[in-house]
Amino acid sequence: MNLSLTLKVWRQNGPSDEGRFETYQANEINDHMSFLEMLDVVNEQLLSENKEPIAFDHDCREGICGSCGVVINGTPHGPNAATTTCQLHMRYFKSGDTITVEPWRARAFPIIKDLVVDRGAFDKIIQSGGFITAPTGGAQEANLTLVPKSVADIAMDAAACIGCGACVAACPNGAAQLFTSAKVSHLNVLPQGQPERWARVTSMVDTMETYFGSCTNFGECEAVCPAGISLDFIARMNRDYLKAKFKDRRSQIRQVDVADGA
Amino acid sequence: MELDAKIPAGPLAEKWDNHKFNSKLVAPQNRRKFSIIVIGTGLAGGAAAATLGEMGYNVKSFCFQDSARRAHSIAAQGGINAAKNYKNDGDSVYRLFYDTIKGGDYRSREANVYRLAQISRNIIDQCAAQGVPFAREYGGLLDNRSFGGAQVSRTFYARGQTGQQLELGAYQALMRQVELGSVELHTRHEMLDLVVAGGRAVGVIVRDLVTGEVQSHSAHAVVLASGGYNNAFYLSTGAKGCNVTATWRAHRKGAYFANPCFTQIHPTCIPVSGDYQSKLTLMSESLRNDGRVWTASVTGETREPGDIPEAERDYFLERRYPSFGNLVPRDVASRAAKKVVDDGFGVGTIHNGVYLDFSDAMKRLGRATIEQRYGNLFDMYAKITGDDPYKTPMRIYPAAHYAMGGLWVDYNLMSNLPGLFVAGEANFSDHGANRLGASALMQGLADGYFVLPATIAGELANQLGSAPVSTSDPAFREAEEAVRERVAHLVGIKGEHSADHYHRKLGRILWDYCGMARTTEGLTKAIDEIGELREDFWKNLKIIGDGAGFNQSLERAGRVADFFELGELMCRDALNREESCGGHFREEHQTPDGEALRDDENFAYVAAWEFAGVGKPETLHKEQLEFEYAHPTQRSYK
Numbered sequence: 080m081n082l083s084l085t086l087k088v089w090r091q092n093g094p095s096d097e098g099r100f101e102t103y104q105a106n107e108i109n110d111h112m113s114f115l116e117m118l119d120v121v122n123e124q125l126l127s128e129n130k131e132p133i134a135f136d137h138d139c140r141e142g143i144c145g146s147c148g149v150v151i152n153g154t155p156h157g158p159n160a161a162t163t164t165c166q167l168h169m170r171y172f173k174s175g176d177t178i179t180v181e182p183w184r185a186r187a188f189p190i191i192k193d194l195v196v197d198r199g200a201f202d203k204i205i206q207s208g209g210f211i212t213a214p215t216g217g218a219q220e221a222n223l224t225l226v227p228k229s230v231a232d233i234a235m236d237a238a239a240c241i242g243c244g245a246c247v248a249a250c251p252n253g254a255a256q257l258f259t260s261a262k263v264s265h266l267n268v269l270p271q272g273q274p275e276r277w278a279r280v281t282s283m284v285d286t287m288e289t290y291f292g293s294c295t296n297f298g299e300c301e302a303v304c305p306a307g308i309s310l311d312f313i314a315r316m317n318r319d320y321l322k323a324k325f326k327d328r329r330s331q332i333r334q335v336d337v338a339d340g341a
Numbered sequence: 342m343e344l345d346a347k348i349p350a351g352p353l354a355e356k357w358d359n360h361k362f363n364s365k366l367v368a369p370q371n372r373r374k375f376s377i378i379v380i381g382t383g384l385a386g387g388a389a390a391a392t393l394g395e396m397g398y399n400v401k402s403f404c405f406q407d408s409a410r411r412a413h414s415i416a417a418q419g420g421i422n423a424a425k426n427y428k429n430d431g432d433s434v435y436r437l438f439y440d441t442i443k444g445g446d447y448r449s450r451e452a453n454v455y456r457l458a459q460i461s462r463n464i465i466d467q468c469a470a471q472g473v474p475f476a477r478e479y480g481g482l483l484d485n486r487s488f489g490g491a492q493v494s495r496t497f498y499a500r501g502q503t504g505q506q507l508e509l510g511a512y513q514a515l516m517r518q519v520e521l522g523s524v525e526l527h528t529r530h531e532m533l534d535l536v537v538a539g540g541r542a543v544g545v546i547v548r549d550l551v552t553g554e555v556q557s558h559s560a561h562a563v564v565l566a567s568g569g570y571n572n573a574f575y576l577s578t579g580a581k582g583c584n585v586t587a588t589w590r591a592h593r594k595g596a597y598f599a600n601p602c603f604t605q606i607h608p609t610c611i612p613v614s615g616d617y618q619s620k621l622t623l624m625s626e627s628l629r630n631d632g633r634v635w636t637a638s639v640t641g642e643t644r645e646p647g648d649i650p651e652a653e654r655d656y657f658l659e660r661r662y663p664s665f666g667n668l669v670p671r672d673v674a675s676r677a678a679k680k681v682v683d684d685g686f687g688v689g690t691i692h693n694g695v696y697l698d699f700s701d702a703m704k705r706l707g708r709a710t711i712e713q714r715y716g717n718l719f720d721m722y723a724k725i726t727g728d729d730p731y732k733t734p735m736r737i738y739p740a741a742h743y744a745m746g747g748l749w750v751d752y753n754l755m756s757n758l759p760g761l762f763v764a765g766e767a768n769f770s771d772h773g774a775n776r777l778g779a780s781a782l783m784q785g786l787a788d789g790y791f792v793l794p795a796t797i798a799g800e801l802a803n804q805l806g807s808a809p810v811s812t813s814d815p816a817f818r819e820a821e822e823a824v825r826e827r828v829a830h831l832v833g834i835k836g837e838h839s840a841d842h843y844h845r846k847l848g849r850i851l852w853d854y855c856g857m858a859r860t861t862e863g864l865t866k867a868i869d870e871i872g873e874l875r876e877d878f879w880k881n882l883k884i885i886g887d888g889a890g891f892n893q894s895l896e897r898a899g900r901v902a903d904f905f906e907l908g909e910l911m912c913r914d915a916l917n918r919e920e921s922c923g924g925h926f927r928e929e930h931q932t933p934d935g936e937a938l939r940d941d942e943n944f945a946y947v948a949a950w951e952f953a954g955v956g957k958p959e960t961l962h963k964e965q966l967e968f969e970y971a972h973p974t975q976r977s978y979k
Contacts, residue, residue: 109617112615119841122839123841126839126883126894130885132893136407139411139415140619141620141721142721146411159724161720167724191551202409202519205516206516206517207520209513215392216790216791218466218467218470221425221470225482228477231476234472235474235499238509242408269472
């Protein structure tokens with residue numbers, strides 16, 4: 080079945096440009112198309128009219144790389160639960176619909192062009208502690224560390240985060256608690272993550288605070304998360320952060336030093 | 342030119358250890374005097390950059406994505422092989438070696454494959470230490486599953502997101518080095534040329550995709566870990582950004598391209614649904630553990646799958662290959678599916694697929710178990726097709742998935758250009774003519790974490806005391822100018838059609854004539870058609886905007902331009918290889934029952950091609966393959 084749609088798309092030439100909505104007609108949109116394939120069709124149409132195609136980030140188009148993501152009718156990744164923009168299909172829209180398409184809007188994610196934003200602040204959080212220090216070659220036989228299945232499952236639930244940034248875009252405060260807590264939880268529940276547990280949470284949360292807003296428990300992030308990351312991880316991160324603050328400061332500093340190889 | 346693979350002497354099992362001992366080293370205090378460029382941040386590139394940084398080298402890492410975490414390794418679903426024998430089912434390093442050589446249809450190097458099998462065990466240790474959340478048994482030990490082409494259970498996995506978790510492990514290790522200052526990371530930068538001076542690779546030219554700025558970077562060595570070229574087919578399981586540009590540019594500067602016709606068509610992907618389709622989605626091979634592949638036993642079947650009685654179904658893999666059944670290797674499964682669909686037995690509204698059915702497994706194991714094993718894959722299938730695979734069988738069909746071919750490298754992973762190393766899918770690798778499932782992740786990480794960091798020192802040690810070539814050297818100036826001219830040329834054509842328009846057409850030609858079945862006639866036709874289409878591309882391409890800023894149409898056009906040249910070489914290589922082996926099936930060369938027929942006497946070689954100019958036949962160099970341990974036999978999975 081084919082749909083006829085009206086699109087209101089945010090166009091912005093660069094970070095300093097003011098930006099505005101432009102309206103386009105998208106006709107003969109097959110309902111088996113993904114949302115991004117629909118944008119491909121609109122872009123071909125724009126090209127034929129000598130207009131600049133809409134810039135949007137995308138790569139794997141199977142919901143795992145975390146590149147894509149636009150705000151569709153006010154909701155990051157659109158109306159379907161646990162679904163990235165590339166996995167959202169046009170069968171969930173009706174002919175005659177008007178669809179508003181906007182970039183992630185958050186202070187920490189400056190707009191590069193149109194629907195493309197800079198999510199580099201996420202990388203900063205990871206590099207401040209979102210890892211287990213395990214230089215190549217030094218690892219022991221893998222089965223010497225037992226990880227109870229229940230623990231491995233929690234770690235995997237948290238590790239499923241795709242780093243798309245929808246949580247930040249959905250948050251009225253532009254906070255990154257869901258993203259940060261997913262990585263903190265993944266590593267902090269595992270036995271391998273214990274040596275750096277307190278230094279990790281302190282460093283990651285402090286870095287997060289320098290770029291992002293504060294969490295006030297709206298829960299919008301969980302509602303839009305395409306990877307199903309639970310709010311429970313935020314509670315887990317807050318508990319570890321608080322515990323870390325009450326730990327012996329000197330031992331904590333030593334841990335940071337060891338982690339940095341000093 | 343004589344191709345010397347530099348395979349170490351001595352017994353197979355001792356080659357790697359002996360080689361490491363005999364190689365030159367760079368002492369820890371000297372490593373900071375060396376700089377290394379790594380292109381790509383997938384499993385091979387991410388792991389290499391992180392490890393080289395840890396060792397003390399100065400690393401510059403580049404990726405075209407907005408974050409190093411998004412390289413397409415992240416999309417690998419099923420798992421990673423390792424010869425741990427945790428299942429006590431007779432696995433060993435030698436068996437993994439043997440399965441890989443046989444699976445590759447005897448077109449890979451014994452010494453490389455044996456080393457890969459040895460290292461597979463260290464990879465699991467390394468990744469577990471990094472906190473990769475592998476699936477566990479209730480007692481806390483690591484769990485395994487089975488994969489195609491093997492009769493042991495040796496595949497480690499993290500739900501259906503193994504690639505994601507291994508990629509994040511490498512990314513996190515890499516970001517730690519970024520924080521420590523040993524790796525300088527450049528995201529949204531695309532390599533557009535390799536710089537060669539005095540016969541050596543001395544640096545790269547990249548374009549900042551945000552500002553459009555063209556930059557030179559020099560180093561003592563360049564590592565390309567830029568992935569495979571299956572997007573030449575346009576529709577593939579690759580990410581939209583996957584491209585051949587980094588390796589093709591190196592090829593144009595003198596690096597040999599090996600076995601370009603060895604491409605893998607993966608049997609279990611969601612079939613095409615329309616002309617607008619932008620990519621194909623893989624359904625993990627692991628599904629064949631519990632799913633049964635079947636089709637109707639009459640042509641033109643229109644009934645719903647549930648209405649087709651058992652007696653009227655053809656479980657064609659189980660019928661043709663009783664001992665491996667649904668778990669035959671990918672090339673075999675793909676061709677079998679193509680045959681039934683070509684013969685008119687396909688299912689679905691346009692009869693372009695076969696069923697992958699879980700109803701028996703659901704009865705045997707219960708929905709909960711199936712959900713636990715494959716839940717995310719089932720969800721993905723439902724999202725894309727609108728069908729519920731818990732209730733109705735999945736429809737699947739083969740799609741372009743992986744490139745076994747790539748730049749030629751010796752045992753040290755160095756190309757024929759000194760100073761240029763190639764890792765992961767970008768090299769012609771260890772998979773011969775067909776890759777077994779769960780072996781790509783293994784090879785990417787083996788190259789990145791273990792092989793390259795050990796072998797690159799041998800090359801660097803010779804350069805101790807010499808600075809990298811300056812970026813003001815004429816070699817850099819000329820290469821930079823050539824890149825600027827090419828960008829200006831592309832945006833200056835101002836024709837009629839988008840890059841995607843051409844890419845789709847090119848993909849169709851390659852899929853029809855250089856896909857799952859190839860003939861002399863088809864390949865010759867394809868070479869002509871590609872040539873014509875390429876000329877049209879350079880006359881009629883249309884890009885809006887210029888090279889001065891963020892311009893995705895321009896990025897795409899540059900990549901498609903390179904795919905044209907590669908596509909032609911794929912066809913020429915396929916034409917040259919007058920035999921069938923692995924993923925390369927020449928219809929002229931098959932057994933009476935339709936299996937691939939190799940010609941070991943004449944074609945047991947690596948075909949390494951030297952660039953000779955656009956549209957001109959390339960020069961062939963052969964590396965003869967020797968089989969001392971795994972003696973070539975007719976591959977049988979019956």
